[in-house]
Amino acid sequence: MPGRVLVIDDNEDILTAVRLLLGGRGFEVTTATAPDPLPTLLREHRFDVILLDMNFQRDASSGREGLHWLDRVLSSDPGAAVVMMTAYGDVDLAVRAMKRGAFDFVTKPWQNEKLVATLEAAIRLRRTRQRLPRPAREAEEPGGTLGGILGESPAMQRVFETVRKVAPTDANVLVLGENGTGKELVARALHRLSHRAAEAFVSVDLGALAESLFESELFGYVRGAFTGAESDRPGRFEAAHGGTLFLDEIGNVGPAQQQKLLTVLQTREVMRVGAAQARPVDVRLVSATNRPLYEMAREGTFRQDLLYRINTIEIRLPPLRERAGDLRLLAEHFLQTYARKYGRDVTGIAEAAFEKMAGYPWPGNVRELQHTVERAVILADGPMLQPSDLLFSAPSDDQLDAERGAAMLELETFDLERVEREVIRKALSKHGGNISRAAEALGLTRKSLYRRIEKYGL
Numbered sequence: 001m002p003g004r005v006l007v008i009d010d011n012e013d014i015l016t017a018v019r020l021l022l023g024g025r026g027f028e029v030t031t032a033t034a035p036d037p038l039p040t041l042l043r044e045h046r047f048d049v050i051l052l053d054m055n056f057q058r059d060a061s062s063g064r065e066g067l068h069w070l071d072r073v074l075s076s077d078p079g080a081a082v083v084m085m086t087a088y089g090d091v092d093l094a095v096r097a098m099k100r101g102a103f104d105f106v107t108k109p110w111q112n113e114k115l116v117a118t119l120e121a122a123i124r125l126r127r128t129r130q131r132l133p134r135p136a137r138e139a140e141e142p143g144g145t146l147g148g149i150l151g152e153s154p155a156m157q158r159v160f161e162t163v164r165k166v167a168p169t170d171a172n173v174l175v176l177g178e179n180g181t182g183k184e185l186v187a188r189a190l191h192r193l194s195h196r197a198a199e200a201f202v203s204v205d206l207g208a209l210a211e212s213l214f215e216s217e218l219f220g221y222v223r224g225a226f227t228g229a230e231s232d233r234p235g236r237f238e239a240a241h242g243g244t245l246f247l248d249e250i251g252n253v254g255p256a257q258q259q260k261l262l263t264v265l266q267t268r269e270v271m272r273v274g275a276a277q278a279r280p281v282d283v284r285l286v287s288a289t290n291r292p293l294y295e296m297a298r299e300g301t302f303r304q305d306l307l308y309r310i311n312t313i314e315i316r317l318p319p320l321r322e323r324a325g326d327l328r329l330l331a332e333h334f335l336q337t338y339a340r341k342y343g344r345d346v347t348g349i350a351e352a353a354f355e356k357m358a359g360y361p362w363p364g365n366v367r368e369l370q371h372t373v374e375r376a377v378i379l380a381d382g383p384m385l386q387p388s389d390l391l392f393s394a395p396s397d398d399q400l401d402a403e404r405g406a407a408m409l410e411l412e413t414f415d416l417e418r419v420e421r422e423v424i425r426k427a428l429s430k431h432g433g434n435i436s437r438a439a440e441a442l443g444l445t446r447k448s449l450y451r452r453i454e455k456y457g458l
Helices: 014-023 038-044 064-076 090-101 114-131 155-165 181-194 211-219 253-268 293-299 304-310 326-342 349-358 364-377 397-412 417-431 435-440 444-457
Strands: 004-008 027-031 049-053 080-086 104-105 174-176 201-206 246-248 284-289 313-316
Touching: 004 014, 014 027, 014 114, 027 038, 038 064, 049 064, 049 114, 064 080, 064 090, 064 114, 080 114, 090 104, 104 114, 104 444, 114 253, 155 181, 155 313, 174 181, 181 246, 181 253, 181 284, 211 253, 253 304, 293 304, 293 444, 326 349, 417 435, 417 444, 435 444
Parallel strands: 004 027, 004 049, 049 080, 080 104, 174 284, 174 313, 201 246, 246 284
Antiparallel strands: none
C-alpha cells in the first residue's frame, strides 16, 4: 500500500511531523512550504495522493487559496486524489472542497491512524482509477432521455445536466424525491456514465432491511459469527468494491446504524461480523430518500456528520405533477412498451384520455403512471386508450365526496381522532401526497404532520 505522497503546508513543524509519521509507515514523502511549485512538481513526478493545506500565509483562514490550488490540480489531472487539511475544523469549507473534487479532508491536529487510513483510501482510489477504463460515453439516445430516464421538461433537463457533470467524478451523491420519481434510475445513470461502469452496481433497500440484519448484509460476516453462519460471506460494500453502492431509503436508518455507516465512510474499511481485521473498500456511494433529511438532522434524528458525508452533491427529482410536458412523452413510451410485451394491438391514447391524465395529481409519480398505462393496455377494448380504460389508484372526486360525507356523520360520535384522521387524509390527497403543502393547509409543521401520519397509519 505505501505510495508517493506530496504534502504542501506553510508550517515547517507540520511538514516535519508528516514526514516522520508517513516515512515510518513506508510512504515516500515529498514536501513543499508553498503551493506555487505545484504545477512543476506534478509535471516532473507522479504522486499517488496530494495532502494540501486549505490556508496559507496570504489567506489565513478563508480557505480560498486552498480551493484555488485544488482546482489547479484537478484541471491538470482530473483523476488526482487530493486530501485537504484545515486547522479550523470548518466542516462547511471542507464540504465545499469535496464538492469541487477533493477526495476527503482532515483537521489539524489530526489523529495519526485516521490520517494514514485516509491517505491509504485515497491511494486505493487513485490506483483503481488508473486500472479502470475511461468513463463510459452515453450511447446515442433520442432527445429527452438519459440512461433510460425520459424527460423533456426544463426540470428534468436540469437533472440530466447535473448527472452528466457529476458522473465522471467519485463524489458521493444524495438523490432526493418522492416515491416513484426514479431515484434508482438516476443512480444507475451515474454509474453507467462513470469510470466505474465496468464494475458492479450494487443496490440495497435499507427501508426493507431489518435492523438485526444491517451489519451482516452491508458488511458481511465470517464463519461461526452467529448461528447459521456456515461460511464467510462478503457484504454489499465488498460486493460493490471498485463500483457503485446505491443505498435506497437511507432516511429510514436508525441512530446505531447511522454511526456504523459513518465509520465505514470515514475509514473506507468494513469489519465483517465476527472478524478481527478490517477490509478496505473502494465504492462510489449514491444514497436516496423521500424523507426530509435536513429537518431530521436539525431535530437530531439523522446525524449531521453523516449527512455531510453522503451529500457532496445533491440531486432533487421533481414530482410528475411539476414536469410540464413529460406526461405525454412518458405515457406514450409506456404504451409502446406494454403493447409489445403483451402482444396487444393498442397504438395510441385518445386526447380525452390525456386530458383525464392531466387532471390527476399522480401521487405515485412516474411509477404510478407506468402501472396505470400497463393495466389500461391489458384491459383496453380498442386500438386507442379511452378515459374509461384509465383506473387511478387515488379516489375519484365522487369517492372523496362520499367519504367527506361519511366523515361529517362521524362528528355526531364526537370521535375526534377519527375526524382528525379523515381531515389529514383529505389534505394529503388534495395536495398529491406533498407533505409541505398538506402541512401548510392544515396549519401544522411538517414534523407535527409526520407524527400524525405515523400515528394514524397513513
